[in-house]
Amino acid sequence: MSVSHLPSIFRAVQEIFPDTALRMGFSTEHKAAFVVAADLGKAIDYKADAESFIRSLVKGPGDSRTLYVGNELIPTAGGLQTMKVIYKRGAFHLMMRSNLPKAAEYRDQVFDLLEQIEREGFVVNASAPVEQLKTMKPLVEQTIDELLEARLQERKDYRSIIRAVRDAGGQDRDFADVQNMIYLGLFGMTAQTVRERQPQVSGERYKREYRSAKAGDLRPSKVAKDFLTKEQLKALDDGVNYITSVLNLQCPDGVMTLDDIKGAALDFGAHMRSLRARRAGSGVAA
Secondary structure, eight states: OEEEOOOOHHHHHHHHSTTSOOOEEEETTTTEEEEEHHHHHHHTTOOSOHHHHHHHHOOSOGGGGGGTEEEEEEEETTEEEEEEEEEHHHHHHHHHHOOSHHHHHHHHHHHHHHHHHHHHSOEEETTSOHHHHHHHHHHHHHHHHHHHHHHHHHGGGGHHHHHHHHHTTOOHHHHHHHHHHHHHHHHSSOHHHHHHHSOOOOSOBOSSOBTTBOTTOBOOOOOGGGGOOHHHHHHHHHHHHHHHHHHHHHOTTSOOOHHHHHHHHHHHHHHHHHHHHHHHHHTOOO
8 A cells, every 4th residue: 555645636737827816616516626617728828718618628428528517606806607617527637638747747646646556456645634534544444345245255256267268269259158158047147138137236336426326326337247136146156166166177287278168157057047947846946
């Protein structure tokens, strides 16, 4: 674990444009800091109006702009006025695109931070307020405990099967075939059918409101395991362990062909379908 002294995005913006007055604020609705778009446009000497400046920042579906730009009430000499603003994410977007030396320096700091997170798992913000640092420890411990529990439940999330397929020269389609053999045997459904018929129960969550979703709601996922219950995940884990054990016995030298892997998955799927049919016939829940 490392500590980081990465400055806030708007402090970095002020350092880049020290001679320009930038009106800033915080949106309680979007839970994000913002800067007035016209001020920032003036700072970088953008000649067009604020609306054109905003369009130059965010090019994509209109409904995604709420995380980047919006309207806020800004105090002026004539009273409160509604103005276009750029939220924190929009400022990040600008900094990632700017060729100004200070922006490039900030961008390098961000990339260094991402590499630290990838290498060490997480990084503590050394500039965080004391109260935030105090509450961070139990949150980190809770998150790690939850991740460990999930990893134990999912057992590396197919990684042993994926690695075996890749080592045998297989492609994504080959892994999808193996996955569906396992899913059909365990659940009587392909991975796609699981996604279509079962509610999503896990996955990434929104950090703030987006469209009709609230902060904390699950982001729509295309990963089949995010639609599996705990009992199904346990069965999947056991199934993957069973198949890898069979393959290790059949191929003690570790050299497996795609036919070996697909054959083991196919045999497992057939066995589980037969078992489920017998249980159904005897009145035992599958």
